[in-house]
Each structure stands twice: as C-alpha cells, then as structure tokens.
Amino acid sequence: MKKFSVVMNDEIHQQLFNHLIREDGDEDLCFATYVPSSGSKRFTGILSEVIFPLDGEREVHGNVGFMPEYFERVLRIATERKQGIGFLHSHPSEGWQGMSRDDVTAETRISPAVFATTGLPLLGLTLGTDSSWSARFWLKDKTVKRKYNRDWCETVRVIGKGLKITFNDNLVTPNFDSKKQLRTISAWGERTQEDLSRLRIGIVGLGSVGSIVAEILARTGISNFTLLDFDAVEEKNLDRLTNVFKSDIGRAKVLAVKDGIRRSATSPKIYVDCCEYSVCEKNGFENALNCDIIFSCVDRPWARQVLNFIAYAHLIPVIDGGIMVRTNKRNTKIVGSDWKAQTVGYRRACLECLGQYKTENAILEKSGMMDDPSYIKGLKDSAFINAHENVFVFSSHLASMEVLQMLSLFIIPSGVADVGQQLHHFVTGSMEVDTSKVCNENCYFPTVQGKGDYSGIEVFAKHKIAEKFRLSRRVSNGK
Ligand SMILES: [Zn+2]
Numbered sequence: 193m194k195k196f197s198v199v200m201n202d203e204i205h206q207q208l209f210n211h212l213i214r215e216d217g218d219e220d221l222c223f224a225t226y227v228p229s230s231g232s233k234r235f236t237g238i239l240s241e242v243i244f245p246l247d248g249e250r251e252v253h254g255n256v257g258f259m260p261e262y263f264e265r266v267l268r269i270a271t272e273r274k275q276g277i278g279f280l281h282s283h284p285s286e287g288w289q290g291m292s293r294d295d296v297t298a299e300t301r302i303s304p305a306v307f308a309t310t311g312l313p314l315l316g317l318t319l320g321t322d323s324s325w326s327a328r329f330w331l332k333d334k335t336v337k338r339k340y341n342r343d344w345c346e347t348v349r350v351i352g353k354g355l356k357i358t359f360n361d362n363l364v365t366p367n368f369d370s371k372k373q374l375r376t377i378s379a380w381g382e383r384t385q386e387d388l389s390r391l392r393i394g395i396v397g398l399g400s401v402g403s404i405v406a407e408i409l410a411r412t413g414i415s416n417f418t419l420l421d422f423d424a425v426e427e428k429n430l431d432r433l434t435n436v437f438k439s440d441i442g443r444a445k446v447l448a449v450k451d452g453i454r455r456s457a458t459s460p461k462i463y464v465d466c467c468e469y470s471v472c473e474k475n476g477f478e479n480a481l482n483c484d485i486i487f488s489c490v491d492r493p494w495a496r497q498v499l500n501f502i503a504y505a506h507l508i509p510v511i512d513g514g515i516m517v518r519t520n521k522r523n524t525k526i527v528g529s530d531w532k533a534q535t536v537g538y539r540r541a542c543l544e545c546l547g548q549y550k551t552e553n554a555i556l557e558k559s560g561m562m563d564d565p566s567y568i569k570g571l572k573d574s575a576f577i578n579a580h581e582n583v584f585v586f587s588s589h590l591a592s593m594e595v596l597q598m599l600s601l602f603i604i605p606s607g608v609a610d611v612g613q614q615l616h617h618f619v620t621g622s623m624e625v626d627t628s629k630v631c632n633e634n635c636y637f638p639t640v641q642g643k644g645d646y647s648g649i650e651v652f653a654k655h656k657i658a659e660k661f662r663l664s665r666r667v668s669n670g671k
C-alpha cells in the first residue's frame with residue numbers, strides 16, 4: 193500500500209505559521225501549491241508556494257471559510273503552474289490534528305474540482321499552535337464516481353538546517369524497548385527515541401562504511417531501513433564489511449547486511465527494504481525517494497551526482513563521506529589518510545561544490561567509459577577510479593562521524609543542526625571543520641530545489657555494470 197508524506201522548507205513553514213496561527217486565537221486558512229515526489233512506496237507532496245487570501249476572500253470570525261473567488265483564483269494559479277493544490281487551516285491546539293466534521297465537509301467539497309483541474313489529489317493540512325502539522329490526500333475512488341477517499345500522511349517534514357518531523361501516531365507508532373535501550377534513552381530521552389524509531393533511513397552503498405552505519409543505526413534503535421546496493425559479497429570484502437561472513441560470499445550485500453541489522457537491532461520491530469539496484473537506476477532511485485534521510489556510502493561519482501540531485505530536488509537530506517588513503521609509489525607504506533563527512537541539501541552547500549565529485553567524471557561513468565579497461569589504461573591519472581585502498585578502522589571512524597552528522601540534523605542538540613564539513617587527518621589526529629561553504633554562484637542544484645518529479649530531467653539511466661553484476665549473481669547462485 194502506498195504511504196503518504198509532505199515536505200516543506202522552513203521558509204514556507206514560517207510564512208504559514210505567521211498567517212495561520214493568529215494572535216486573537218481564531219483559526220485561519222489559506223491555499224498553497226505543491227509538486228509530487230514519487231517514491232516506489234511513498235508519495236510526497238512538496239509545498240512550493242503559499243497563495244495568501246486577498247482582502248475579502250475569506251471570513252475568519254466565527255466559522256472560518258473562504259469565498260468562491262479565492263478558490264477560483266487558486267485553481268487558475270495551480271493550472272498555470274501545472275501543480276497540485278494544498279488547502280491549509282489551523283487549530284488552536286497542539287500535536288498531530290484530527291478533523292472536525294466541518295473540516296471533512298470543506299475538503300470533500302473541493303476535492304473533485306481540484307482533481308479535475310490539476311490532475312493531482314487535494315492535499316489538506318492542519319497546523320497546531322506548537323508548529324505540529326498533520327496532513328492527508330484526497331484520492332479519487334477507483335470504482336465509485338465522484339467519490340474521494342482520505343489517505344492520511346504518515347509524516348509532515350519541515351527541512352531547514354535541521355529536519356523536523358511531525359509523525360502520525362496512528363500510522364507510525366513509536367517502536368522501542370526501554371529495557372534494551374535504557375542507556376540510550378537516558379542519554380537523550382524517550383521523545384527523541386520515539387522519533388528516531390520512526391525515521392526511514394536509506395543507506396546507499398553497503399561497503400565498509402555503509403555496513404558499519406547500518407550496525408550503528410540498528411543498535412541506536414532505528415527501525416526502518418532502505419538498503420541499496422547492486423553488488424555481491426566477495427572474499428576480499430571480508431576484512432571490512434560488518435556483519436558479513438564467509439558464508440555470505442556470493443550473496444547480495446543488501447541481504448547480508450539485512451541479516452546483520454536483524455541480529456543487532458534493539459527495537460522490537462524492524463523493517464528492512466532491500467533493493468539490489470544502483471541509485472542511478474529507476475528502481476533504486478524510486479526506493480531512495482521513500483526515505484527521510486539518506487546515507488551516501490558510495491565511492492563512485494555518478495551515484496553521488498544522483499544523490500546530490502535527490503537532496504535538493506526532493507528535499508531529502510543526504511549524509512556523505514569519503515576516505516582517501518595515500519601510499520608511497522610502490523604501495524609498501526602509508527603516507528597519509530584523510531576522511532570527510534558532510535550533510536548536503538536545503539540551506540547547505542552541495543556535494544559538487546564541496547568537491548566530493550566532478551560532473552565530468554559522473555558523465556564518464558554514466559557513459560560506461562570509466563569501466564572500460566582500455567580507456568582507463570590510457571589515462572594519465574586513474575587514481576580517482578581505482579582508489580580502493582582502505583582499512584576497517586578508517587571506515588568505522590567515518591561511519592561514526594556520518595551518524596553523528598545525522599543526529600545533529602535530526603536531534604539538533606543545544607540548537608546546533610549543522611556541524612559543517614568535517615575533515616579528519618590520520619597522520620596528525622586532528623579534525624578540520626568548515627561551516628562556511630556555500631554553493632558556487634552558477635551551481636545547478638539550488639535551481640531544482642523542491643521541484644521533485646517536475647525538475648525536468650531524468651537522472652537515472654541504464655546501468656550496465658549493475659545489470660551485469662546482478663546477472664552473474666543469479667547465475668552463480670543458481671549453481
Ligand atoms: Zn479544523
């Protein structure tokens with residue numbers, strides 16, 4: 193069954209709060225437009241712009257209501273923009289809000305016109321006085337004419353420097369074990385644990401760092417995972433994959449790591465979606481759009497480019513990391529090693545501007561050239577392609593830094609959501625922190641911010657290597 197969610201940036205949230213939560217305590221209303229973000233299991237509405245009422249377009253005293261002129265103006269604007277319509281109002285109480293009979297009447301009444309005009313379901317939202325949101329979509333009934341059914345959202349997400357989520361308690365119940373997680377809960381309280389247990393976390397790339405991130409999250413009480421990797425376990429991976437053993441050789445990495453999560457998990461209920469595709473393929477891309485936060489544990493430029501796109505266009509924050517090991521010419525001695533962790537997305541510099549990948553390399557990989565031995569042989573410096581040197585302890589430190597970035601983003605300890613880009617040096621044991629970076633003036637990614645499915649480009653494509661790997665696995669598993 194499809195799940196539903198809403199995401200908005202903190203600027204829109206603030207505009208709506210200022211308008212809807214009135215000093216006189218009365219309820220108020222307004223409309224907004226939204227664009228869809230379609231994951232394989234989750235449909236999200238990304239609020240794009242508020243359409244405030246003009247004088248005389250609504251009545252606030254007594255029973256709040258809008259005039260037909262206002263609704264007609266909204267229909268015209270949404271049609272011009274080719275976007276969906278959200279109808280918003282406030283309640284004078286706190287937390288996720290239910291609906292009064294009048295609310296239901298108002299939203300069912302406008303659902304047919306909204307769907308007929310925009311082709312997208314009406315999105316209803318209610319704001320509480322404590323900044324909690326609640327939301328539902330009104331979907332056309334497949335069999336009964338002119339009937340619209342209410343599908344409640346599981347979450348409403350507000351993204352600023354931090355990520356704030358209101359959860360629908362009826363659909364996503366808190367899921368933790370206060371005995372097993374006693375020490376964790378004593379560190380940050382039950383409320384935080386409840387919310388952590390309801391997040392859906394994507395881990396893209398189940399290599400060394402990704403498998404350790406999975407282990408840390410499972411112990412911490414994360415309960416909903418989406419794992420993405422097209423690769424299988426090989427003998428040479430055994431020195432650096434966590435919870436992966438000799439008996440896993442030949443199995444998909446996502447399946448091996450899933451078993452590990454189940455063993456290590458401290459939450460009573462664990463849900464793991466395994467996707468044996470690259471995030472650069474349609475299937476992998478759509479799985480990533482189901483998530484609230486994504487870990488980028490990949491070492492290739494194309495996947496980084498796609499994840500960077502998701503962070504901006506779909507407003508899903510991405511936490512990325514990378515390790516660089518330098519050896520002497522004969523590879524007999526380590527000269528140095530550094531690793532970086534950063535969170536990208538709304539209000540933050542992107543992976544490309546942070547120097548985590550180059551567009552030309554992403555294009556090269558997409559074209560297949562990067563995996564063509566004759567092409568690589570001709571390159572003067574192929575180091576960026578074959579940089580696979582790594583040690584478990586470097587990865588575990590980086591994995592820990594990445595999860596800490598996630599906790600800053602979501603828990604916002606003492607009000608700090610963004611710790612900046614962190615660069616750790618193995619040789620000196622020191623860490624540099626840079627909180628000043630912003631996207632370059634001409635960066636493409638801020639231009640697709642919040643555009644979701646309507647960004648106008650298709651970032652996924654056929655991934656020959658991933659297809660080849662899956663095929664060889666099926667063959668070898670079949671023996
Ligand atoms: Zn109401």
Ligand SMILES: [Zn+2]
Pocket residue numbers: 541542543544545546630631632635636637638
């Ligand atoms: Zn940028």
